[in-house]
Amino acid sequence: MATKFMLFFLCFTLSIVTVKAQKAYVTRNGQISFVATNDDDVSAVNNEVASRITTNGDITFSLLIKSFFFQYAEMQDHFNSDYLQSNTYPRSDFKGKITNIQSINFSKNGVYPATVQGNLTLHGVTKPITVNGTIEVQGTKIIAKAKFTLQLSDFNIHADRVAKKVAIQFNCTYQ
Amino acid sequence: MKKTLKYFLIALLVVAIVATGFVIYVYNKPHRNVANEKAVTLTAEQLYQAFKDNEQHANQLYLDKAIELTGRIAQITTNQQGQTVIDFNTADSLVTINCTFKEAPQNIKVGDSIHFKGICTGYIPDMNVVMNNGILVK
Numbered sequence: 001m002a003t004k005f006m007l008f009f010l011c012f013t014l015s016i017v018t019v020k021a022q023k024a025y026v027t028r029n030g031q032i033s034f035v036a037t038n039d040d041d042v043s044a045v046n047n048e049v050a051s052r053i054t055t056n057g058d059i060t061f062s063l064l065i066k067s068f069f070f071q072y073a074e075m076q077d078h079f080n081s082d083y084l085q086s087n088t089y090p091r092s093d094f095k096g097k098i099t100n101i102q103s104i105n106f107s108k109n110g111v112y113p114a115t116v117q118g119n120l121t122l123h124g125v126t127k128p129i130t131v132n133g134t135i136e137v138q139g140t141k142i143i144a145k146a147k148f149t150l151q152l153s154d155f156n157i158h159a160d161r162v163a164k165k166v167a168i169q170f171n172c173t174y175q
Numbered sequence: 176m177k178k179t180l181k182y183f184l185i186a187l188l189v190v191a192i193v194a195t196g197f198v199i200y201v202y203n204k205p206h207r208n209v210a211n212e213k214a215v216t217l218t219a220e221q222l223y224q225a226f227k228d229n230e231q232h233a234n235q236l237y238l239d240k241a242i243e244l245t246g247r248i249a250q251i252t253t254n255q256q257g258q259t260v261i262d263f264n265t266a267d268s269l270v271t272i273n274c275t276f277k278e279a280p281q282n283i284k285v286g287d288s289i290h291f292k293g294i295c296t297g298y299i300p301d302m303n304v305v306m307n308n309g310i311l312v313k
Contacts, residue, residue: 091297
């Protein structure tokens with residue numbers, strides 16, 4: 001009797017664990033690039049974006065400001081010291097949810113539209129943002145892509161002489 | 176009168192040369208080359224511990240600095256731009272030191288003990304310390 005009960009209990013516990021099991025896709029080398037909307041020369045790419053997406057819809061990413069690479073070294077210096085103050089604010093973090101997660105089938109290859117809502121912290125300022133993009137399922141890996149625009153003054157970044165808005169391109173391949 | 180014009184033209188020429196020089200400087204200023212920089216020598220473990228113990232203090236010590244890191248290669252991958260990336264393990268199984276090479280290094284494999292010299296760009300808690308612009312020292 002006791003063993004039967006134990007067995008039942010074990011099965012019950014296991015089933016809960018299974019229901020709660022969610023897969024996390026991770027990358028340490030995702031890519032985020034940006035370009036000033038008024039000047040193509042002002043652009044940079046960061047290939048060291050750390051990000052995580054779980055099958056229950058959590059999405060986070062973090063990047064280091066000093067990991068942005070500009071074609072022009074002089075621009076990179078100004079970006080870090082004058083505009084982003086990357087010694088004081090070395091990192092930018094995002095934490096959010098994929099709001100239409102139920103329409104994404106992680107076990108079936110395809111490109112799924114995704115809407116993400118969350119909070120972006122940049123230059124010491126946290127603001128809610130909503131972004132539309134896609135999640136592509138390719139076997140065991142997924143690729144998340146999105147394009148959106150940030151108004152620099154929203155994040156207390158004053159680079160008016162160079163740019164007021166930047167177009168961000170998010171492109172991360174996860175395993 | 177002729178003399179004034181001559182001086183004026185010379186002055187104009189000087190201004191033009193200075194302005195051109197400035198533009199050339201801005202557009203051609205080379206990126207940092209760690210090969211020519213004096214580096215702090217650390218083990219991968221020491222670098223991780225410094226950030227884990229006190230991120231702010233570690234930022235003051237290591238952010239933007241050239242560091243020669245010694246460790247055993249745990250993983251070799253390429254980033255989305257095709258650059259070679261290696262990870263060093265730390266005492267925390269979730270956290271690595273993520274190091275991107277400037278140019279693809281020759282003859283490295285998982286398990287090798289190497290000296291990686293690069294620039295530290297910071298720490299992402301629960302993920303990694305990031306180094307880039309790297310070269311293989313030995």
